[in-house]
Amino acid sequence: MLSIARKVSTPMVARLAARSTPLVRPMVAARRQYNAYNNDAAAAEKETIVKLLYNIGSRKEVEQYLRHFSSVESQKFAVIKVGGAVLTDELETLASALTFLNRVGLYPIVLHGGGPQLNRLLEDAGVEPQYEEGIRITDATTMEIARKVFMAENLKLVDALERHGTRARPIPGGVFSAEYLDKDKYGFVGNITGVNKDAIESSIRAGALPILTSLAETPDGQILNVNADVAAAELATVLEPLKIVFLNEKNGLYHGVTGKKIVTINLDEEYEDLMKEPWVKYGTRLKIRQCKELLDGLPRSSSVAIISASHLHKELFTDSGAGTLIRRGHKLFKYNKLDQVDPDKIRRIMESEDPVVKSGEMSVASYLRELQRKNVTLYTDEPGQVMAIVTTDPADPSKPAVLEKLLASKTAVLNNVPDNLWSSIRKDHDVLTWRVSAKAEDGNLDQSWHFERADGSLRNPQDGSTMFFYGIQDSERVKQTLDRFKGGAATAKAPAGARAFSTFAQQRRSYSTVKTANVGLIGARGYTGRELINIINNHPNLNLTHVSSRELEGKPLEGYTKSSLSYVNLKPEDLTAQKEVDAWVLALPNGICPPFVKQVDQAVKENRSPEKVLIDLGADYRFTDEWTYGLPEFNRKNLVGATRIANPGCYATGAQMSLRPLLPFLDKYAAPTVFGVSGYSGAGTKPSPKNDPEVLRDNLLPYSMTNHIHEREVSHQLGTPVNFIPHVASYFQGIQLTVNVPLGKSMNADDVRNVFQEFYQGEKLVKVLESGEPYVRDNSGKHFVRIGGFSVHPDGKRVVVAATIDNLLKGAATQAVQNLNIALGFDEYAGIPIE
Ligand SMILES: *[C@@H]1O[C@H](CO)[C@@H](O)[C@H](O)[C@H]1NC(C)=O
Ligand SMILES: *[C@@H]1O[C@H](CO)[C@@H](O)[C@H](O)[C@H]1NC(C)=O
Ligand SMILES: *[C@@H]1O[C@H](CO)[C@@H](O)[C@H](O)[C@H]1NC(C)=O
Numbered sequence: 001m002l003s004i005a006r007k008v009s010t011p012m013v014a015r016l017a018a019r020s021t022p023l024v025r026p027m028v029a030a031r032r033q034y035n036a037y038n039n040d041a042a043a044a045e046k047e048t049i050v051k052l053l054y055n056i057g058s059r060k061e062v063e064q065y066l067r068h069f070s071s072v073e074s075q076k077f078a079v080i081k082v083g084g085a086v087l088t089d090e091l092e093t094l095a096s097a098l099t100f101l102n103r104v105g106l107y108p109i110v111l112h113g114g115g116p117q118l119n120r121l122l123e124d125a126g127v128e129p130q131y132e133e134g135i136r137i138t139d140a141t142t143m144e145i146a147r148k149v150f151m152a153e154n155l156k157l158v159d160a161l162e163r164h165g166t167r168a169r170p171i172p173g174g175v176f177s178a179e180y181l182d183k184d185k186y187g188f189v190g191n192i193t194g195v196n197k198d199a200i201e202s203s204i205r206a207g208a209l210p211i212l213t214s215l216a217e218t219p220d221g222q223i224l225n226v227n228a229d230v231a232a233a234e235l236a237t238v239l240e241p242l243k244i245v246f247l248n249e250k251n252g253l254y255h256g257v258t259g260k261k262i263v264t265i266n267l268d269e270e271y272e273d274l275m276k277e278p279w280v281k282y283g284t285r286l287k288i289r290q291c292k293e294l295l296d297g298l299p300r301s302s303s304v305a306i307i308s309a310s311h312l313h314k315e316l317f318t319d320s321g322a323g324t325l326i327r328r329g330h331k332l333f334k335y336n337k338l339d340q341v342d343p344d345k346i347r348r349i350m351e352s353e354d355p356v357v358k359s360g361e362m363s364v365a366s367y368l369r370e371l372q373r374k375n376v377t378l379y380t381d382e383p384g385q386v387m388a389i390v391t392t393d394p395a396d397p398s399k400p401a402v403l404e405k406l407l408a409s410k411t412a413v414l415n416n417v418p419d420n421l422w423s424s425i426r427k428d429h430d431v432l433t434w435r436v437s438a439k440a441e442d443g444n445l446d447q448s449w450h451f452e453r454a455d456g457s458l459r460n461p462q463d464g465s466t467m468f469f470y471g472i473q474d475s476e477r478v479k480q481t482l483d484r485f486k487g488g489a490a491t492a493k494a495p496a497g498a499r500a501f502s503t504f505a506q507q508r509r510s511y512s513t514v515k516t517a518n519v520g521l522i523g524a525r526g527y528t529g530r531e532l533i534n535i536i537n538n539h540p541n542l543n544l545t546h547v548s549s550r551e552l553e554g555k556p557l558e559g560y561t562k563s564s565l566s567y568v569n570l571k572p573e574d575l576t577a578q579k580e581v582d583a584w585v586l587a588l589p590n591g592i593c594p595p596f597v598k599q600v601d602q603a604v605k606e607n608r609s610p611e612k613v614l615i616d617l618g619a620d621y622r623f624t625d626e627w628t629y630g631l632p633e634f635n636r637k638n639l640v641g642a643t644r645i646a647n648p649g650c651y652a653t654g655a656q657m658s659l660r661p662l663l664p665f666l667d668k669y670a671a672p673t674v675f676g677v678s679g680y681s682g683a684g685t686k687p688s689p690k691n692d693p694e695v696l697r698d699n700l701l702p703y704s705m706t707n708h709i710h711e712r713e714v715s716h717q718l719g720t721p722v723n724f725i726p727h728v729a730s731y732f733q734g735i736q737l738t739v740n741v742p743l744g745k746s747m748n749a750d751d752v753r754n755v756f757q758e759f760y761q762g763e764k765l766v767k768v769l770e771s772g773e774p775y776v777r778d779n780s781g782k783h784f785v786r787i788g789g790f791s792v793h794p795d796g797k798r799v800v801v802a803a804t805i806d807n808l809l810k811g812a813a814t815q816a817v818q819n820l821n822i823a824l825g826f827d828e829y830a831g832i833p834i835e
Contacts, residue, residue: 065317066104068414069242074107074204075197078243078316081232082112086247086309087153094247094309095160098209101316102166107204108245111212111235113228114146114153121145134286135186138225143188146225150213158211169208171199176231178216178224190216190224192231195238229287233294236302243316244294244304246287251308252324253284263321266329266420267292291326300383301411303327330381330417332424338368338376345384353387353407353444355437371404377428379421385412386421390429400472400481403434406445413444422453431471433481438464438611447641459641459825464611466641466825517824518580520546522570522596523587524557527681527733528617531813532585533560539831542820545581546570572596576603583613583820587812589684590618590709597621597644613643613823615816619709621646623716630819631717632828633763634660639822647819648717650735650811651676651726652710656717657766657785658739658803661759662752663718667797670742673723674714679731679776682807696730703728733808734776738789739801746796753790756801760787764834765810765818779804783814783832 069077078101086094101108115136119129122145130137138146154172161168175197178190203210212235214228229246236244252261256279265274271292274280280288291304307315307323314322335341347364350357357364374391389405403425408418425432436450447466451457454468456478472478519536521529524547536542537560544565547557552567572595575584584600586593593616603609621627621644628642629635631653639645648656655674666672677700683690690701704726711724753768760766769788779786789802805811814832821828 062317064410064414068410069106069316072242075109075201075239076241077106078108078245079232079236079239079241080108080110080245080247081228082110082157082247082309083228083249084112084114084116084118084153085249087112087114087157088116089249090309091156091160095157095164095166097309097312098161099164099166100313102209107209109200109210109212109235109239109241110157111214111228111232112153112157113214114149115228117153118142118146118149121149132185135181135189135227136225137186138188140188143223143225147215147223150215154211154213161209161211167206167208168211169203169206171203171210172213173215173217173223174199175212176214176216176226176234177219178226179218180224188222188224190218190226192216192226192234195234197238200239229290233290236294237297240298240302242302244302245312245315246304246306247309247312248306249308251311251322252306253287256280256284262324264416265291265324265326267295267326268329268331270329288326295326295328300328300330301415303415327415330383330385330412330415330420332379332381332421334424334428335378335380336376338371338378341378341380343368345380346378346387349380349384349387349407349409350405353409354405379424381412381417381421385409386417388421388425390425390432400431400433400469401429403432406434408444410444418445418449426470429471431469433467433469433472435465435467448637451640457825462610464643516541516543517582517820517826518543518545519820520544520548520570520575520578520581520584521587522546522548522575522584523589523592523617524567525549525552526587526685527808528812528816529587530559531808532587532816533557535813535817535831537561539817541824541826541830542817546578572599575599576609579609581612583615583824585615585617585816585820587617590620593618593620611643613645613820615645615647615819615823617647617812617816619646619649619713622648622652622713629717630815631656632815632818632822633657633760633766636822636828639819641825642819642823645819645823647812647816649710649713650682650805650807651678651708651724651737652713652717653811653815654735654737654785654803654805655710655714655722655724655739657805658737658787658801659714659718659722659741661755662741662743662799662801663720665743665745665747665755666720667742667744671721671723672739672741673725675725675727675738675740676710677727677729677736677776678807679733679735679780680728681733682735683728690728693730696728699730701728702726731776731780733806734780735805735807735811736776737801737803737805739803741799741801743797743799747792747799748796749790749792749799752792752799752801756787756790764829765814765832773802774804776804780806781809782806782835783809784835785810 082094098108098110122129122142125141125145127141136142151172154170158168158170175195176190176192177194177196178192181189181191200210200212214226214231216224216226216231218224232244232246254260255262256277265288274288275285287306295302295304304326305315305321305323306326311322346368350364350367356362357367371389371391375394377390379388380386386408387405388403390401390403392401393399406418412418436447450466450468453470455470455472456468458467460467469481472481519542521532521544523529524533533544533547536544543562544560547565547567548570549567550569553569555567557565557567575596576599584596586596597614597616600609600612600614604611615630616627622629627644627646628638630639630645630647632639634656655676658674659672680691680696689695690703695701702725708724708726710726711722714722714724756768760768765784767784767786769786772788774786774788783806785803785805787801787803789800791800792798817831818828821830
């Protein structure tokens, strides 16, 4: 039996997801008063909500799911069955979860029950609920009460949705037709015979969420009670949605022995064994059986999620999910001989998913011929959406097995099939090495997928490819393996340069083979340059090879002790000749950087230069999607393996750190205001009034009071307008940010502090104060940001946050090193003093 390793969610992701529901509330409540036909506002709101979704998963993940869900007709997105208890206990959470989906353009079809409510009313009426084989015996009195209860519950949900500004249409009847299941035995209980989609489709066409009850009618108009799970299943059979969701309060199914949540059930692989387990009984048994019967009739891409209302988004929009996912899964096949496999099947998947074949570099036939010389294991699934090829060298059995190809279609990725395949490969191979080319970024599995599954990796700076491995225990063997990689074809063209070597989160081990990366610094004269040189001087993995400054050309570099260097004056066209450099840090004034970048881009494109990491400390690339925004606390995942990184502005870093945790709670109609005061080192070394000690003495200078570039940067990154008023003061180093935040709903100081503490839990470069305000003086020379204040107005609708950040360190140099570390595969905090 294959068991699936769905990604374990990080605590941060889980935390954010847990908060994702209240997030939406202030925003949508306000929407009602808003002009519903204002398209600009609607688009902006959609964007804001999509951004909020990014808090739950990575941008790529969320976008993929959103595209996946939007790719089908509206009524084929999801059927959501809501248990009666959810309507009583979690109505608001449910309404905001559904609102959230609707705001991103999705129309879940909701079907609810009302069991507990019905039991309460029956009790009041002195009727004892009676069940036969789990089915409620429904006499005329019960039916009459049930009808009223279901109608009332239906309106309750519709009203709640309308309160959230979401249009919803009550559809308490007319969808299900039924006959008596067994009139003598159960009374007014229906067995569904037909589903009429008209009312559902009409509701969606009118822009309203359809809200259905589990009542059916006989041909002559008698209303019958049907089990809501059964009705949801019937509905799903007719609509064939991508997702079928059963909302329960427990957030999934639990293993009867270990008590752990069952993350995934792949019916094709696991059903029979599961049903033999003694703990699979009663409700769990029924549910799993129902899901199997339901999914057997649906396309393989359909799945059932059992989840609580508050975790719905996470389940829908992330690979890791949150509740229990039940799907048919894909039967996997494994072949030890190539001639056992249908060659057309191999050809089909390679032609559609293999970049090497697609680009015409190699034909399928010649690849297959090459494979004949090796011992091959080929893994694939029934529909041929994934394929993996693992080879061993018959001539040298001591070489670790190599994963030569891992191809997966987009649909397969969205259904976690590669993970399924992966666990099978892991079971067969204790040791494995594999290479991912830089091009793999365009494929359906990105580099981070591989990083998460490897014990370690080695990046080849010549061609940007990365070698991954797992299962190699002793460092001598690691070294041998890596040396082979070094000797491979990829590096044959150019002399082997320095390289990054690292191990990853799950198993951080240190090997004696740890290598260094060479860094060149352009614009070394400024204060930030000096801080960078200082950090690199104490960095275990970074080696400075060039310091460039027009003014200081020819002078020896002071403060760097690892080697003796002199300043040079590099022009844009000089960059491409410096083959040994793995990363360039561009610490130049805004607007000066692009010619340097163009030269490198061009040289890489024309194969004159291996790919390099470029980090721009200026603002030239902070607004383009082609560059990765280097604020690791919010964007860590995208920085792994990134080659073009825009280092954020100093004020902008501090402002975002003070605001991002509060994004969900902002008052939609009143933008936050950031009052910032920087030391004059922020004004650079070029003489100006802003760094003139005479002007600054006993003084405070406001400047660029509207539309400062950091105002635009913060607003752009947070997806909501933020006002920023900068000042410069007479101290040298450090920034004070006093951030006034109008709130959409009332909070107290403890709430706000909790939000920050939770948000930044585990972050080594952010300290959230227990009490009081942070002072610039205390934070000058420190690599972390301090956040405190959290002063809330007595009406609870406005909070003021105070933060300090050293503009030269976390505001520039430290952040750049943090980014370099992640991009090059070193420990994120290597070389950064952590207190
Ligand atoms: C419901 O009706 C169908 C025929 O329409 C029948 O095959 C099925 O057994 C009935 N279900 C139950 C639980 O009796
Ligand atoms: C490799 O293939 C040879 C024959 O081609 C076979 O004898 C040997 O057992 C295979 N080794 C492995 C590890 O599969
Ligand atoms: C480190 O940089 C120095 C120049 O500062 C250079 O001579 C040396 O080769 C570099 N080391 C490596 C391992 O590339």
